[in-house]
Every structure is written in C-alpha cells, then in structure tokens.
Amino acid sequence: MKFLPLIWRNLLxxxxxxxxxxxxxxxxxxxVCLLLTMPSGLDALLxxxxxxxxxxxxxxxxxxxxxxxxxxxKIRTLPGVVGAASWTWYGGVFEVEKGVTFPNFAVEPEAVGxxxxxxxxxxKQLEDFRRYRNAAIVGRxxxxxxxxxxxxxITLKGTLYPVDLQFRIVAEVPNDRAPFLLFxxxxxxxALRAAGRGGLDTLGIVYLRVDDPSRVGPLLGQIDSMFxxxxxxxxSETEKSYFASFFSMxxxxxxxxxxxxxxxxxxxxxxxxxTASMSVRERLGxxxxxxxxxxxxRLIFATLVAEAVILAGLxxxxxxxxxxxxxxxxxxxxTTWNSSLGPLGxxxxxxxxxxxxxxxxxxxxxxxxxxxxxxxxxxxxxxxxREVF
Amino acid sequence: xxxxxxxxxxxVARRTRTVLTVSVVALVVVATTLFGGLVSSLKRTFVAxxxxxxxxxxxxxxxxxxxxxxxxxxxQAVRFFDGVARDSTAQPLAxxxxxxxxxxxxxxxxxxxxxxxxxxxxxxAVHDEVKIVEGRMFQPxxxxxxxxxxxxxxxxxxxxxxxxxxxxxxxxxxxIFDAGSSSLESEVWADVRELGNDAKRSVPYSGVxxxxxxxxxxxxxxxxIEADPRWALEASRETDYYAKQAESANVFYVIVIGLALLAGxxxxxxxxxxxxxAVQSRRAEIGxxxxxxxxxxxxxxxxLIESLAIALLGFAVGSLAGAVLGRVVSWWLGGIAFGSxxxxxxxxxxxxxxxxxxFGFALALAIGLLGGLAPASRAARLRPVEALRKA
Numbered sequence: 001m002k003f004l005p006l007i008w009r010n011l012l013x014x015x016x017x018x019x020x021x022x023x024x025x026x027x028x029x030x031x032v033c034l035l036l037t038m039p040s041g042l043d044a045l046l047x048x049x050x051x052x053x054x055x056x057x058x059x060x061x062x063x064x065x066x067x068x069x070x071x072x073x074k075i076r077t078l079p080g081v082v083g084a085a086s087w088t089w090y091g092g093v094f095e096v097e098k099g100v101t102f103p104n105f106a107v108e109p110e111a112v113g114x115x116x117x118x119x120x121x122x123x124k125q126l127e128d129f130r131r132y133r134n135a136a137i138v139g140r141x142x143x144x145x146x147x148x149x150x151x152x153x154i155t156l157k158g159t160l161y162p163v164d165l166q167f168r169i170v171a172e173v174p175n176d177r178a179p180f181l182l183f184x185x186x187x188x189x190x191a192l193r194a195a196g197r198g199g200l201d202t203l204g205i206v207y208l209r210v211d212d213p214s215r216v217g218p219l220l221g222q223i224d225s226m227f228x229x230x231x232x233x234x235x236s237e238t239e240k241s242y243f244a245s246f247f248s249m250x251x252x253x254x255x256x257x258x259x260x261x262x263x264x265x266x267x268x269x270x271x272x273x274x275t276a277s278m279s280v281r282e283r284l285g286x287x288x289x290x291x292x293x294x295x296x297x298r299l300i301f302a303t304l305v306a307e308a309v310i311l312a313g314l315x316x317x318x319x320x321x322x323x324x325x326x327x328x329x330x331x332x333x334x335t336t337w338n339s340s341l342g343p344l345g346x347x348x349x350x351x352x353x354x355x356x357x358x359x360x361x362x363x364x365x366x367x368x369x370x371x372x373x374x375x376x377x378x379x380x381x382x383x384x385x386r387e388v389f
Numbered sequence: 390x391x392x393x394x395x396x397x398x399x400x401v402a403r404r405t406r407t408v409l410t411v412s413v414v415a416l417v418v419v420a421t422t423l424f425g426g427l428v429s430s431l432k433r434t435f436v437a438x439x440x441x442x443x444x445x446x447x448x449x450x451x452x453x454x455x456x457x458x459x460x461x462x463x464x465q466a467v468r469f470f471d472g473v474a475r476d477s478t479a480q481p482l483a484x485x486x487x488x489x490x491x492x493x494x495x496x497x498x499x500x501x502x503x504x505x506x507x508x509x510x511x512x513x514a515v516h517d518e519v520k521i522v523e524g525r526m527f528q529p530x531x532x533x534x535x536x537x538x539x540x541x542x543x544x545x546x547x548x549x550x551x552x553x554x555x556x557x558x559x560x561x562x563x564x565i566f567d568a569g570s571s572s573l574e575s576e577v578w579a580d581v582r583e584l585g586n587d588a589k590r591s592v593p594y595s596g597v598x599x600x601x602x603x604x605x606x607x608x609x610x611x612x613x614i615e616a617d618p619r620w621a622l623e624a625s626r627e628t629d630y631y632a633k634q635a636e637s638a639n640v641f642y643v644i645v646i647g648l649a650l651l652a653g654x655x656x657x658x659x660x661x662x663x664x665x666x667a668v669q670s671r672r673a674e675i676g677x678x679x680x681x682x683x684x685x686x687x688x689x690x691x692x693l694i695e696s697l698a699i700a701l702l703g704f705a706v707g708s709l710a711g712a713v714l715g716r717v718v719s720w721w722l723g724g725i726a727f728g729s730x731x732x733x734x735x736x737x738x739x740x741x742x743x744x745x746x747x748f749g750f751a752l753a754l755a756i757g758l759l760g761g762l763a764p765a766s767r768a769a770r771l772r773p774v775e776a777l778r779k780a
Binding site: 016017020021023024025027028030031035060061062063064065066091093096099100157159160161162197198202232245252253255256259260263264266267268270271273274275277278282 | 405406409412413416417419420424449450451452456457460490491492500502555556589591592621623651652656658659662665666669670718722725726739
C-alpha cells in the first residue's frame with residue numbers, strides 16, 4: 001500500500017499519455033457495455049410490452065394463415081379465460097403513397113378493456129368505443145405523429161380488403177407500447193357485406209387473458225389439443241414468446257454484435273499494452289536504480305502491473321459510467337424526442353453489465369502490464385545502468 | 390524534404406510499438422467492415438433483385454406483395470394491355486402471384502417465416518434471373534415446389550427429392566433455383582392455385598408481375614394501369630420496388646456508424662500516444678535535422694507520413710482479416726437470416742464489399758491524420774537549440 005503514491009506519481013508523469021490511454025480504454029469499454037445491452041435489451045423490451053397473463057393463439061401454419069371465427073367462441077368459454085378478443089389485420093393506409101404507417105386491426109369492442117386491462121384505457125373512452133360502430137382506439141404515439149386528437153374523423157383505404165373505412169377516434173391508448181389503431185370487427189364485416197363480398201368468417205389471431213399466470217402453461221396445451229383434428233390446427237404461446245419470434249430472426253445479427261464486441265475488447269488490450277511497454281521502456285534507468293538500491297524484483301513487477309491495472313481500471317470506470325449515463329438519458333428522453341425512438345429506452349446498462357465492463361478493464365490492464373513488467377523486473381541491473389549512463 | 394525512407398525506417402526501428410498500433414487500427418477496421426458488410430450485404434440482395442423492364446402491380450397503398458390483394462378480373466384485364474411483352478406463342482409475359490409466409494421449421498427446432506410465392510410456369514420467363522440449377526420446374530396441381538438456394542438445406546426436408554412441410558400439407562421438392570444472389574433466392578415457389586387453396590385465400594392473387602415489351606414505354610404502361618377506374622392498382626418498376634424494401638436496412642447503419650465513430654476515436658488516441666513517444670525518444674534526432682537545415686514543414690510531413698503509414702498498414706491487415714472473417718462467419722452460420730419488412734426471412738451471404746472497404750479506408754485515414762497531427766506539430770515546433778541541449 002505504501003507504494004501507491006509512487007504508482008500514482010508514475011501515472012501522472014506523462015499526463016497527456018495517461019489521459020489518452022484512459023480515453024481510449026474508456027471509449028472501448030463504453031462500446032462493449034453498449035453492445036452488451038443488445039441481447040438483454042431485447043429481453044427487457046419484451047418483458048415491458050408483454051403481459052404474463054396474456055396468451056396468443058394463431059394458426060400453426062403461420063401468422064398470415066387465418067383461423068375460423070368460431071374458434072373465438074370455443075376459446076372464450078374455457079375455464080380460467082377472463083376474456084378473449086380476435087385480432088384481424090385490416091391493412092388500411094392513411095396516405096396511399098406512404099403505405100401502412102401504423103398497424104390497424106379489427107377487434108371485439110367488449111373484450112378490449114378486459115384483455116388489455118394493463119393498457120389503462122380511460123373507462124369513459126372505452127364506453128364510447130363500444131357504443132359507436134365507427135369508433136377507433138389509437139395509440140398515443142400514432143396520435144402524436146399524425147397530429148390527430150380525440151373526435152377526429154379519418155378514412156383508411158383497405159389494401160387487403162376492397163373496402164375503405166371511415167373512423168372517428170374516440171379513445172387513446174395512453175402509453176407508447178401500442179402504436180395500433182383498433183376498431184370494431186362488426187364495422188368491417190358490415191362494410192364487406194355491403195360491398196357484396198360476404199361477411200368476415202375468419203380471424204387473424206386470438207388474444208386471451210387468463211385469471212392466474214400459473215394456469216397459462218396447461219391452458220396452452222389444452223387449446224392446441226382442442227383443435228388438433230379440426231380444419232385448422234392452432235399454436236398457442238405466451239405473448240412474450242410470440243413477440244420474441246419477431247426478434248428471433250435477428251439472432252445472427254446478435255452473433256455478429258458479440259464478435260465485434262470481442263474484437264473491440266482485444267483492441268483495448270493492444271492500446272493498454274502499448275502504453276505499458278512505452279512507459280516501462282522510458283523508465284529502464286530508474287528501475288535499475290531502484291533495484292540497485294535494494295528493492296526486489298517482485299516489488300518492481302507488482303508496482304508496474306498495478307500501474308497498468310489502475311490505468312485500465314480508471315478508463316474502464318469512466319467508460320462504463322459514460323455508457324450508463326448515455327442509456328439512462330435515452331431511457332428518460334427517447335420518447336420525448338421522437339416516439340419511434342421509444343424502444344431504445346429498453347437498452348439499459350444494468351449493474352451486471354457495469355461490473356462486467358469494469359472487470360474486463362481490470363483484467364485487460366493486468367494482462368497488458370504483465371509482459372513489459374516482467375521484462376523490466378528481469379533485466380539485469382548492471383547492463384541497464386551501463387546502457388543508460 | 391526528408392526522404393521517405395526516414396519515417397518508414399522509424400517504423401521498423403520500434404517494432405513492438407508499431408505492431409501494437411497497427412493491430413489497434415486493424416481491429417477497428419475489421420469491426421467496422423464486418424458490421425458494415427452485414428448491412429450492405431442485406432441491401433445488396435434487395436438491390437440485385439428485380440429487372441428494370443418489369444412492373445410490380447399491387448393494390449394501391451400496399452407496400453409489399455405480402456399485404457396486397459388483386460382480384461382475378463384485374464389480372465385478366467391487365468395482362469392484355471398494350472406494352473406487355475409476349476412470348477413466342479403470343480402469350481403475355483404476365484405472372485399472377487400469390488405470396489404467403491408460412492412457418493418453416495429449422496432442424497434446431499426453431500421456426501422462421503419464409504416467403505412462399507405461388508406462380509404459374511410463365512413466372513420463369515418474367516423473372517428471368519431465376520434459373521433452375523438442380524431438378525426441374527414443378528408440375529401444376531401435383532403438390533410440388535421448387536426452393537431457392539438460400540432456403541435449400543436450411544429447414545427440415547428442404548432438399549431435392551424430399552418432402553417439406555408447410556401450410557397445411559407436405560410438398561415434394563423437385564427443383565432448386567438460383568437467382569443471382571437476389572432476395573428471390575430466399576423464396577419457395579409453388580403452384581399459385583394450390584397455394585391459394587392451402588392458405589384458404591378468398592382473393593386469388595397478391596399481385597402481378599409484368600414484363601414490358603421491347604420498345605414499349607414502361608411509364609406509359611404503369612400510368613395506364615393506375616388510371617384504370619375499375620381496380621385501385623399501383624404499378625412500379627420492379628427495381629424501385631426492391632430498392633424500397635432495402636430501405637429497411639438503413640436503421641442498422643446508425644449502429645454501424647456509431648460503432649465506427651467510438652472505436653475510431655479510441656484508436657486515434659492510441660496512435661497519438663505512440664507518436665508522442667516516438668517524438669519524445671527522437672528529440673535529439675529532430676534537433677539535429679533542424680540544425681542541418683530541414684524545415685519545420687519537412688519534419689511535420691515526415692511524422693504525418695509515419696502516422697499514415699501505420700494507419701494504412703492497419704487498414705491493409707484489417708480489411709484482409711475482415712473479408713476472411715466475413716466469409717468464415719457466413720459459412721459457420723450457414724448464411725445470415727434477416728427478417729425483412731414483410732416479416733419473411735432473407736438469407737444473406739456476408740460479403741465485405743467495395744463500399745465497406747472505402748468506409749474502412751476513410752476511417753483508417755482519419756485515425757492516421759487525427760492521431761498524427763498533434764505529435765507531428767509538436768515535433769515541428771521543437772526548437773533545435775533546446776532539443777539538442779537536453780539530449
């Protein structure tokens with residue numbers, strides 16, 4: 001411990017170099033920490049948007065394969081199911097040139113309040129949604145982006161169905177998780193009949209809510225076995241695993257991110273090792289004098305390694321904290337800048353990542369310091385002093 | 390001017406230091422070219438898709454054929470419009486297509502949405518980049534399919550001669566097709582009527598692809614299709630259609646640029662350190678050179694050349710390693726699967742391309758210049774008398 005001041009003095013000897021090395025290590029550690037948030041950020045994102053009591057039932061063949069509408073009735077009456085709603089893609093576009101800018105689905109208005117209880121839609125607005133045939137619920141982000149307010153009339157052009165629908169916005173989903181527009185299934189059904197296309201006898205997927213999370217597991221199997229020998233087999237899953245399947249195609253991308261993280265970490269080793277070897281080389285004479293005065297090899301070795309570790313540790317702490325601050329800022333501000341940035345708020349540097357980044361820095365400091373320190377400790381005093389003086 | 394040999398010989402003199410700094414630059418170049426290559430490979434598969442002589446006809450407002458529906462009558466009318474190319478038997482080169490995205494199962498037990506395109510045999514003449522390389526074209530109404538190269542081998546049963554399960558049944562694989570590394574290679578083709586029955590679609594088609602006759606005006610044809618009051622249709626050049634799909638990759642560029650910036654600044658710090666040390670240990674030399682009459686500019690340029698040489702060496706090593714690593718990763722993962730806008734899987738071969746290399750080169754150059762500037766100017770500002778006295 002009493003050698004700490006010596007180590008500290010050595011670090012301050014070339015302030016510019018120490019600062020630059022610290023900066024380089026800090027940047028690299030910040031980068032590693034940010035990249036490490038990607039896999040767990042996806043998971044956090046899923047946990048934030050998905051409920052553990054909501055279940056999704058879709059066609060086993062794929063999401064674009066419809067299910068018969070009669071399935072909703074059968075699912076709704078199962079024990080443990082509090083409410084169920086069908087969810088059918090309308091594919092309406094507001095401005096034809098831009099395509100579908102927000103997803104829009106036909107649902108049963110009575111079920112919305114129960115199935116998406118956690119969305120916290122105002123009770124009076126829900127009542128209006130049930131009452132008016134052309135009513136629509138719109139997510140807050142979409143409302144803001146389009147500059148709409150409650151009471152506005154809008155028309156969507158159908159891309160999959162040959163009917164255009166006019167809506168009146170009566171309710172808002174007061175959070176950024178739901179960018180959708182939801183409307184009454186009856187409305188689409190009647191419009192199709194009026195256009196001579198027959199009614200709507202299929203549905204996209206079924207969302208249902210279970211009274212107790214522990215009943216979810218058995219219920220999934222029960223639903224799928226109920227429809228095993230029917231015209232369309234179902235695949236039921238929790239809302240979280242359903243959302244996860246949208247991200248699973250990015251798994252290869254995550255692999256590349258991890259490889260790049262490894263490369264950047266290796267980069268820090270080289271930067272730190274370079275600094276360590278430079279500062280040892282410049283101090284060879286001094287080290288020889290210390291040894292001539294009677295300080296042991298081990299001590300010399302230990303102080304030099306400690307110097308590298310402290311330097312890397314400082315840089316690492318600086319970098320890890322910077323990444324923490326950056327993600328905290330994103331978390332707090334992302335949605336106020338632009339609601340489409342909302343998901344970025346889920347990529348948070350957690351305590352685990354902070355500790356991982358710090359330990360990576362310390363470990364790197366150690367391995368980068370060992371080789372030059374070993375060389376300096378081993379060098380013979382006589383030959384060094386002869387060279388220097 | 391100092392001879393070029395001087396800065397280069399200095400690199401060799403401090404070998405460890407040079408190797409370490411070169412490695413830092415090389416690693417930064419590897420990381421950015423690899424990441425950039427991933428994104429540009431994805432873009433490339435889209436940009437390589439489609440022909441400038443083809444039109445994509447969809448329902449107005451639909452951004453891709455997965456979210457469009459076109460009735461039979463519309464197809465029947467459009468195919469006989471003036472300007473649609475004909476084959477030798479005077480049949481119009483118009484391909485009515487139905488797109489669905491069923492789940493395909495990977496051997497590991499996962500599932501992916503794959504784009505299955507229901508077509509008629511005329512599709513091979515319209516999409517002339519598609520070539521059957523193994524087996525043959527499917528026979529209509531016989532439960533047969535052909536697979537794109539990216540799909541073959543990726544899923545359970547996805548091989549010539551075996552049965553593959555998707556939708557509501559099992560399908561016999563009778564052919565494998567190549568589509569010049571375009572996104573069509575990640576598709577499966579089946580008979581359009583059979584696919585429609587399997588998916589229980591009430592509207593038979595998603596869209597129509599038209600080949601425009603030689604000499605005909607493609608824009609005039611597109612305008613005529615869009616102006617037809619009977620159906621709300623939209624016609625765009627196939628190349629424009631795929632270019633629009635490629636825009637979905639742009640978000641990833643933000644990550645790549647952020648990564649390159651952070652890592653690049655870090656590497657520039659490392660290079661600065663190395664050169665400051667070089668200036669420090671060569672004070673006497675620099676003093677002597679100045680005393681001999683070499684100008685400040687000559688010293689500055691010499692140190693900048695040293696720094697740039699380190700950066701360019703790093704680029705050379707890094708780009709080579711990046712290209713090799715890209716191929717290895719791509720081979721190891723069996724192609725990299727991306728979910729596209731239509732939620733169907735695109736299997737991409739990771740290749741580091743020319744633009745990624747240019748980007749890496751620019752980054753290395755910036756690292757060399759930024760890292761070299763401060764130490765070089767310190768060297769140039771050394772006063773010869775002081776430098777020599779201290780030495």
